[in-house]
Amino acid sequence: MDAQRFPIGPNEALLRAEGVTLEYRSGAASVRATEKVSFEVHRGDRLVLLGPSGCGKSTLLKAIAGFITPRAGSLTLDGQPIVRPGPDRIVVFQEFDQLPPWKTVKGNVMFPLLAGGMARAEAQARALHWIGKVGLSPFADAFPHTLSGGMKARVAIARALAMQPAILLMDEPFAALDALTRRSMQEELQTLWEENRFTMLFVTHSIEEALVVGNRIVLLSPHPGRVRAELNSHQFDLSSAGGEAFQAAAQRIHRLLFDHDAPAPAVLSTPLSTRLPTALSMPLSTRLPTPLPTELSTQLSTGLHA
Numbered sequence: 169m170d171a172q173r174f175p176i177g178p179n180e181a182l183l184r185a186e187g188v189t190l191e192y193r194s195g196a197a198s199v200r201a202t203e204k205v206s207f208e209v210h211r212g213d214r215l216v217l218l219g220p221s222g223c224g225k226s227t228l229l230k231a232i233a234g235f236i237t238p239r240a241g242s243l244t245l246d247g248q249p250i251v252r253p254g255p256d257r258i259v260v261f262q263e264f265d266q267l268p269p270w271k272t273v274k275g276n277v278m279f280p281l282l283a284g285g286m287a288r289a290e291a292q293a294r295a296l297h298w299i300g301k302v303g304l305s306p307f308a309d310a311f312p313h314t315l316s317g318g319m320k321a322r323v324a325i326a327r328a329l330a331m332q333p334a335i336l337l338m339d340e341p342f343a344a345l346d347a348l349t350r351r352s353m354q355e356e357l358q359t360l361w362e363e364n365r366f367t368m369l370f371v372t373h374s375i376e377e378a379l380v381v382g383n384r385i386v387l388l389s390p391h392p393g394r395v396r397a398e399l400n401s402h403q404f405d406l407s408s409a410g411g412e413a414f415q416a417a418a419q420r421i422h423r424l425l426f427d428h429d430a431p432a433p434a435v436l437s438t439p440l441s442t443r444l445p446t447a448l449s450m451p452l453s454t455r456l457p458t459p460l461p462t463e464l465s466t467q468l469s470t471g472l473h474a
């Protein structure tokens with residue numbers, strides 16, 4: 169991998185959402201998915217959009233991917249307005265059956281590279297590099313139906329990173345996986361990020377996943393999504409899951425999202441200088457899975473502790 173492809177600038181905003189209101193229209197009816205949402209993703213960030221089901225997370229990701237035009241506000245990447253889809257923004261979804269079943273793992277990863285005009289030999293080398301990075305070298309010639317859910321997730325991530333996007337957009341990529349596989353995928357994603365320092369925008373409605381995966385978290389209110397708070401979470405990883413500080417952070421997030429009597433947080437008034445300046449301060453410690461306390465296996469779809 170050409171390390172130059174994922175440069176980290178000092179405190180540099182790569183993606184900017186400013187006052188983004190998104191709506192779905194059907195005839196005279198319209199559904200407002202988000203309202204005046206603002207946040208920034210810096211180069212090398214692992215920013216998580218966290219909020220309950222229906223708060224507009226996926227819609228925001230679709231708008232950033234260029235499939236939906238904001239009703240109000242603006243989205244820019246590297247200072248340029250986002251007006252259409254492009255190879256600089258690749259989305260990984262949770263439906264891994266998006267992998268064409270008639271193509272091998274290698275064929276799946278090569279496909280968008282070839283479609284983008286890359287020479288076959290280069291596409292193959294690039295594909296094999298990323299297949300190796302996600303630990304699937306022995307399965308390069310396997311077909312998707314012979315792979316587990318976690319392996320399909322790895323192929324989707326390899327395919328996305330092989331495109332060397334400016335930003336990787338992940339829409340609950342591990343939500344369909346069993347709990348153990350989900351945890352190992354979160355860990356593998358961390359390892360990949362530590363090795364390659366790509367920029368990622370990750371959508372989830374799991375508080376624990378947000379704390380483990382992100383270096384910053386933007387909390388969205390229930391429908392229509394508005395920014396409720398922005399928090400640093402770079403100090404957490406799978407090894408801290410279940411610890412006191414982790415539980416306190418999870419409970420605080422839960423209160424911010426659902427306790428309307430909680431004091432209003434510093435929504436967007438958090439000065440940029442107090443945000444995590446770069447993703448470089450993420451500890452590079454080895455991550456040892458520890459069991460999550462059951463009271464914290466919080467899924468926000470219900471708004472209640474599970």
Ligand SMILES: Nc1ncnc2c1ncn2[C@@H]1O[C@H](COP(=O)(O)OP(=O)(O)OP(=O)(O)O)[C@@H](O)[C@H]1O
Pocket residue numbers: 192193199200201219220221222223224225226227228373391
């Ligand atoms: N194609 C559509 N047409 C009309 N309304 C839609 C469409 N897609 C989503 N919505 C509505 O927009 C709102 C936001 O949906 P969205 O899928 O972005 O939420 P979400 O936060 O990603 O939810 P989840 O976590 O359940 O995936 C919801 O009220 C949803 O019903």
